[in-house]
Amino acid sequence: MSTVLQAYRFALDPTCAQETALRSHCGGQRFAFNWGLAQVRANLDQREAERSYGVTGEQLTPAMSWSAYSLRKDWNQVKGEAAPWWGENSKEAYSSGLANLATALTNWSSSRAGMRKGSRVRFPRFKGKRAPLSCRFTTGAFGLVDTDRRHVKLPRIGMVRTHESTRKLARRVAAGTARIRSATITFRSGRWFVSFSVEVERTDPAPTLPESVVGVDLGVKSLAVLSTGEVVPKPKHLEHAQRELRRLGRQAARRQGPDRRPGQQPSKRWRQTQARIARLHAYVANARRDGLHKLSTRLVRSHTVVVVEDLNVAGMVRNRRLARHIAGVGMGELRRQLEYKAGGSGRRVHVADRWYPSSKTCSGCGVVKAKLRLSERTFVCESCGMSIDRDLNAARNLAALVEASSPSCGATENEPDGNPCQTRTMRATGTATGRPAPGAGQRRHREASTQDTFVDVS
Structure with missing residues (x-):
């Protein structure tokens, strides 16, 4: 028995008044974030200016604490003057904005000091009105409605109808195996969503299948090539939508859009075109996610061990010729789904080292080629003479990593997401x-x- 955090997301169908309240809460969170960031920047700039004049030690202006508790304390003292309308929204809207700011500042400070893994985190920036709308509730009356399974309850907003049934979460809450911790509302692609962070009691089942290892090689030509010889074709959702996206882009260019310099407001037809573009992008994303869910579920149910590569997707999309095709595959999303689904079904996911030459290594004799161009789709071994598809060869090499599991093979079990390397100041x-x-x-x-x-x- 173990307790894990799991997210349940439901689409909402709010009324016009409720949608106005949702936007007001998201705007309150953005306002509190910008207010706190302005205070922190002013404090840091003041201390930097004093140092430039030779002021040091205790003579400097006291440093401002950017913890969530300190920011909320400062906000409560000035909220009457800074935001006289603060009572229109729940206090959680402002608390969540300040909590997000505290997390962003902590990440920046840790990254600057070399104590955070991954790429360098820059200083937080102010959020504009075109930033994604979101708001989080951690206290107050929120959750599911007991009378039916088609409504959720949010603080100061009331009961909001959901576009789909909430029975999956409602059954767990009624059975006492789930506890809702927080609720986050977001606006994406013309639709409102609510995501519940839930503590779920889960019993990890013992593997019932015989030991079965499969290597998964992701690519651009095909979605995935398995070590069993199966080739999963690449769905071309984005390619099929390109013609309509180009037409809508030309249509939006002919209409009056926003312009900050003269204060020009966008026309109604421009907004309608942008809404159609957002809906089309949402359709492509949903179709891509659905295909990845089906593939990851099938792999986890059919095999006990799944081996994937630790691909540098952020670096791969820098190739302008392949960026759109790489982004349309969803390589990082497939790995994320495999890891959390394997953890709940008693399976294992092994992640090969990023620098493991899976494509250059011969799956028959183990000889590593010095160079293999991307245009060479067939791997020909000069040592044993074996000729095989390069993607199938890579998938078989990945599957062989588990059989030769050792500290030097480059396979690790269920590595965390993100770049395993640390920041530049902390490299070996x-x-x-x-x-x-x-x-x-x-x-x-x-x-x-x-x-x-x-x-x-x-």
Whole structure:
């Protein structure tokens, strides 16, 4: 028995008055985020200006704490003057905006100090009115309605009808195996959604299938090639919608759009065209997600071990010739679905190392080629003479990693999402990076430069 966090998302059908209230709450969260960010930036700029004049130590302006508790405390003291209309929305709208700001500042500070993995996190920016609408509720009267399974309850907004039934979550809550922690409302592609973060008690079942390993090689020509020889064709949802998207883009260009310089407001027809473009993009995304769900579910149900690659999708989409095709596959989404579905069904997911040469290695004799161009779709081994499709060869090499599981094989079980490398200031020194280790003086200078400004004082 284990407790996991699981999200349940439902589409909403709010009335006109409820939609206005939802937009007001999302606007309140954005306003609180921008207000807190302005206070933090003013404090940091003031301290930086004082240092430029030679002011140091205790003579500097006291550093502002950017913890969620401190930001809420400061907001409650000035909310009457900063936002006289604050009583129109739930207090959770402003608290969630300040909590998001505290998380963003902490991530930036940790990344700047070299204590956060992944790419460098930049300083938070102000959110404009065109930013995605969202608001989170953690306290108050929210959840499912007991009388039926077609409504949800939100603070200050009331009961909102759902576009689909909530029976799956309602049954778990009634049985006592689920507890709703928070509710997040979002507006995406012309539709409102509510997502519940739920603590679910789950019993991990023991594997009932015989040991079965499958390697999955994702590509652009086909969605996936399995080590069993099966080729999953690539669905061309985005390609089929390109003609309509181009036509709607030309139509929007002929109509009056927004312009900030003269304060020009968009026309009604321009808004209608943009809504049609958003709906078409939503259709493509839903169709892509549905195909990935079907594939990931079938793999988890048919095999006990699934081996995938740790692909650098963010770097792959920099190729302008292949960016649209790579983005249309959804490589990162497939890995995410495999990992959470395998965890709930007693299966295992192994992630091969990013630098493992699965395509250059011969699946027959194990010889690694020095160079293999992307245009070479057939792998020909110069040592044993084997000729095989390059994607099938890569999938078989991935499946063989589990059989030869060792610290040097490059396969790890259920690695967390994201780039496994740390930020540049915390990379390993010596032969791993080709750079010498910093001396004691350099380390002291680095610590002194990040001690005051970039460390969270909460």
